[in-house]
Amino acid sequence: MALQAYLRKAIRTGQLKVRLPGGTLLEFGDGSGPPISVSITSPAWLTRIASNPGLALGEAYMDGGLVLEQGGIWDFAELVGRNFVHRPPKRASWLARQVLDWRLQANARATARRNVAHHYDLSVEFYRRFLDPDLQYSCAYFPRPDAALEEAQVAKKRHLLAKLLVGPGHRVLDIGCGWGGLGLTLAEEAGAEVDGITLSTEQLATAQARAEAAGMAQRARFSLTDYRDVEGPYDRIVSVGMFEHVGRPNFQAYFDQVARLLTDDGVAVIHSIGRSEGPNFTQPWIAKYIFPGGYIPALSEVLPAVERAGLIVTDVEILRLHYADTLRCWRERFMAQRQEIAALYDERFCRMWEFYLCISELAFRYRDHMVFQLQLAKRIDAVPLTRDYIGETESRLARPERRVA
Known part of the structure; x- marks a missing residue:
């Protein structure tokens, strides 16, 4: 699964639990700190988040496609932020810009x-x-x-x-x-x-x-x-x-x-x-x-x-x-x-x-x-x-x- 592979690389520290549509629970991080749990409410939202997380993650939170089960939105965002160090910066090409x-x-x-x-x-x-x-x-x-x-x-x-x-x-x-x-x-x-x-x-x-x-x-x-x-x-x-x-x-x-x-x-x-x-x-x-x-x-x-x-x-x-x-x-x-x-x-x-x-x-x-x-x-x-x-x-x-x- 693309989202699982992405999160495995992106979340190295902390505890993040993601419940998929259908009930499967995925866990990421090294187990340190307070646990953060979220659920993705439908296969459609799962597809959208996996294909374009930069846009769809915020949309999912706004529209109920991403539900926080444990921890608040700041706790979830801060966990992701702390793990940015593990992600290489993306460079925009001159033509695309x-x-x-x-x-x-x-x-x-x-x-x-x-x-x-x-x-x-x-x-x-x-x-x-x-x-x-x-x-x-x-x-x-x-x-x-x-x-x-x-x-x-x-x-x-x-x-x-x-x-x-x-x-x-x-x-x-x-x-x-x-x-x-x-x-x-x-x-x-x-x-x-x-x-x-x-x-x-x-x-x-x-x-x-x-x-x-x-x-x-x-x-x-x-x-x-x-x-x-x-x-x-x-x-x-x-x-x-x-x-x-x-x-x-x-x-x-x-x-x-x-x-x-x-x-x-x-x-x-x-x-x-x-x-x-x-x-x-x-x-x-x-x-x-x-x-x-x-x-x-x-x-x-x-x-x-x-x-x-x-x-x-x-x-x-x-x-x-x-x-x-x-x-x-x-x-x-x-x-x-x-x-x-x-x-x-x-x-x-x-x-x-x-x-x-x-x-x-x-x-x-x-x-x-x-x-x-x-x-x-x-x-x-x-x-x-x-x-x-x-x-x-x-x-x-x-x-x-x-x-x-």
Whole structure:
């Protein structure tokens, strides 16, 4: 049986029991740790999982084809994740990547808007159930292992502000502004004039309402705008968690636009999920159900486009397990609010998001995913020559008396 042979190679440690349709029980692993038991409910599901586990395993969990008999979805996913070390990485061929690039990631304006709506136009009340109060839906920055999510998200924003070297009067573009949290922080703590752009109508409504409520609508403006249609110039450009939606065919256009919009003495910071083992494919279940049109880039794919755009890389930072810990916090909060989320949507939706949060955490904890922050400029002397200013600025921003009215 193909599935049995696959699992025999894939699960070397731990205890996994798989009950097949008809009652046959298969056991995998070395018997260590708590046992995890699952059952596959029909021959059709067995065939689908065996032929395409990357897609069908998540579908089976969503639709009842895979039932957990002992242990929860995180226990099962974590067992699989711990065993990734036994599986050689798959390399995507250049030709296959080119075909999929234009088929799935071309992201023309209408397609980009539709792809964003698929994920980000869910109710803001849903996102409030598991995000921090500022609705930061990107990797937090944990200054200490025991830092709470709220503290880590504040630290992330201040880390970005420090790298941007942003101050009063600077005109700032926030590409992919989310629900407005970073833009409002830039206006409030740095005194900047902010234009935040998004393709999500739900995010736009929330960001605009927050700016009005804070009395900052004149300094933190938000609009439904594609990054390709922005007019500049800007002293500072920041993009957090948006580059993953650009698509590989558009990398050059993206950085060409950043270069066009940035003033000669300007600074840009791009914060994005990346992969450390080189170019590859988007995980098929994620591409279909969570982030259509998305792609996690390797730095080897990004930096050539930066160079061709005429931009200088003035700083690169890799955040390794920060996103794994962020996702753990989100997953735990999601599970604590699961009943309320099911009331907003339904059981299948909850199972889809459980699976998404679990396998995303595994990608950062056990696979090749990380987060990179690129600081970019046009002039080689646009930022200080040492990184001391980053910590110094973060400390200054942490003092309440430094807040700009």
